[in-house]
Amino acid sequence: MPISVKIIGNLQVHRGESVLTAASLGGPKPRQIFEILLLNLGTPVSKDRLIDLLWGGRAPGEALATLESYVSVLRRNLQPGCAKTGPLRTANGGYVLEQSLVDLDLHRFNALMLRAEQSTPAEAYPLLVEALALATGPLLSDELAPEWAEEARENHAADVTALQVMAAEAARASGQADKAVHWSQQAVAAEPLNERAWSALVSGYEAAGRYSEGLQAYDKCRRLLDRDLGCTPGPGLRAAHARLLQATAASDGDLSEVLEALLYLNDQMHSRPLQPAARAAVPVKSRSFPAGAGHERAGRVISTFLNRALANA
Numbered sequence: 001m002p003i004s005v006k007i008i009g010n011l012q013v014h015r016g017e018s019v020l021t022a023a024s025l026g027g028p029k030p031r032q033i034f035e036i037l038l039l040n041l042g043t044p045v046s047k048d049r050l051i052d053l054l055w056g057g058r059a060p061g062e063a064l065a066t067l068e069s070y071v072s073v074l075r076r077n078l079q080p081g082c083a084k085t086g087p088l089r090t091a092n093g094g095y096v097l098e099q100s101l102v103d104l105d106l107h108r109f110n111a112l113m114l115r116a117e118q119s120t121p122a123e124a125y126p127l128l129v130e131a132l133a134l135a136t137g138p139l140l141s142d143e144l145a146p147e148w149a150e151e152a153r154e155n156h157a158a159d160v161t162a163l164q165v166m167a168a169e170a171a172r173a174s175g176q177a178d179k180a181v182h183w184s185q186q187a188v189a190a191e192p193l194n195e196r197a198w199s200a201l202v203s204g205y206e207a208a209g210r211y212s213e214g215l216q217a218y219d220k221c222r223r224l225l226d227r228d229l230g231c232t233p234g235p236g237l238r239a240a241h242a243r244l245l246q247a248t249a250a251s252d253g254d255l256s257e258v259l260e261a262l263l264y265l266n267d268q269m270h271s272r273p274l275q276p277a278a279r280a281a282v283p284v285k286s287r288s289f290p291a292g293a294g295h296e297r298a299g300r301v302i303s304t305f306l307n308r309a310l311a312n313a
Contacts, residue, residue, distance in 0.1 A: 001079070003087055004103040007038055008156070009137030013078070022142040026073035029054060033067075033095070034074055037088070039152055041107055042099030044091040053148045073097060074084060106156070109134045113163060128167040132183075135160045159230035161190045161197065168200035172207050180204035192224055195234060202240045206247070214244045261298035268295065269292075 004014040011031070013020035025031040036053055037045060051063045071088070079086025087101040099107075112131035116124040139156040143149035164187035172180035181204040187197035197219040205214030218233070218241045225231050233241070249259050275296065 001082065002087070002101045002103065003078070005038060006105045007035065008105050008109065008134055008139055009141055011035065011140070015078075015288055020077070024077060024084060026070070026077045030074035030077070031072045032143065032146065033070055034078065034088075034097075035143060036148065037095060038102070038106070039148075041097055041102060041104055044094045044096040046092070050094065053146070056147065082175070094142050105134050106139065107200060108281045109159075113159065116163070116170075121170040125167060125170040125174055125176075128163050128170060132160070132163055132167060135163075138223035139189060143150045157190070161187050161194060164202050165194070165197050168197075168204055172200070172204055177204055177208035181210075182209060193228055195221070195225070198233070199240065202237060202244070206240060211244050211248045215241070215248065218244070257301050261301040264298050265295070265302075 005014040011022045013024075017293055020032050024049055025034055032054060036050060047067055051059045051067055054067070055063065055174060075083050075086070075088055075112055087098050089096055089098055096106060109131050112127050112134075116127040116131065119127065135156075139153045140149045164183045168180045168182075168184035168187065171177070171183060180200065184197055184201035184204050187194060188201055191197060198217065201217050202214045202221070205211070205217060218237065221237065225233060232238075245259060
């Protein structure tokens with residue numbers, strides 16, 4: 001009889017009308033054997049490899065006999081009356097779960113991810129949403145201690161974040177700016193130092209016309225990267241920031257003048273012009289700081305703007 005298995009979140013097995021949980025498989029070690037085979041669905045895992053994973057390189061002297069007894073317990077609980085024809089089978093000096101008899105949520109997640117990677121943004125977006133709907137919790141959340149489970153959990157969490165970024169990018173490319181913001185916010189929350197996630201978030205805010213939120217997101221990203229990695233945002237993110245500045249300045253004459261004043265003072269302080277992308281953020285018509293008196297005028301502009309802002313706070 002085929003079985004349906006959920007390992008994203010708590011382990012759960014559906015076999016016909018029966019529902020098995022982590023406690024129904026005969027104890028921690030039989031359950032772990034089952035989970036290791038699920039992570040390698042359709043591929044045989046040798047007995048030596050299973051012994052190494054189960055005991056972390058510190059196997060007891062009777063490890064082989066103990067492993068085989070655990071597998072017998074697992075078979076009785078997983079496929080009673082179907083020892084030879086059920087999903088769990090002996091193969092090539094080890095054990096394997098027959099892929100055609102196991103509907104596994106992780107397998108569906110990975111298949112959807114692969115299809116999305118090979119599709120156009122419009123075709124990929126519903127596939128990504130479907131895959132992310134399966135990611136309802138950490139992988140193998142019943143297994144907190146084993147190293148092999150933690151490694152699998154970390155890899156799956158990275159895949160989930162990557163899919164959230166892909167969903168944000170696909171949504172933005174399909175004209176769904178608010179959904180792009182939604183997915184990129186989740187990716188940033190999961191991986192605060194993921195620059196691609198921040199790029200998707202800033203670009204999502206830009207596409208949604210939420211320029212001030214985009215500027216705030218860029219500033220937070222810049223500070224995080226500087227504090228934790230000692231680096232600055234890459235060219236793509238800086239270009240998005242420049243576009244946000246330009247869009248904001250174009251809709252607010254006062255802000256445009258303040259930006260020009262800040263750029264002017266930066267040029268004077270560092271004796272070098274700012275990067276072209278940032279310089280382009282200020283409309284040409286507003287660049288009016290005269291030689292010689294530029295410092296005084298720039299200071300007046302910034303001081304007046306700050307005084308107005310504090311008065312309205």
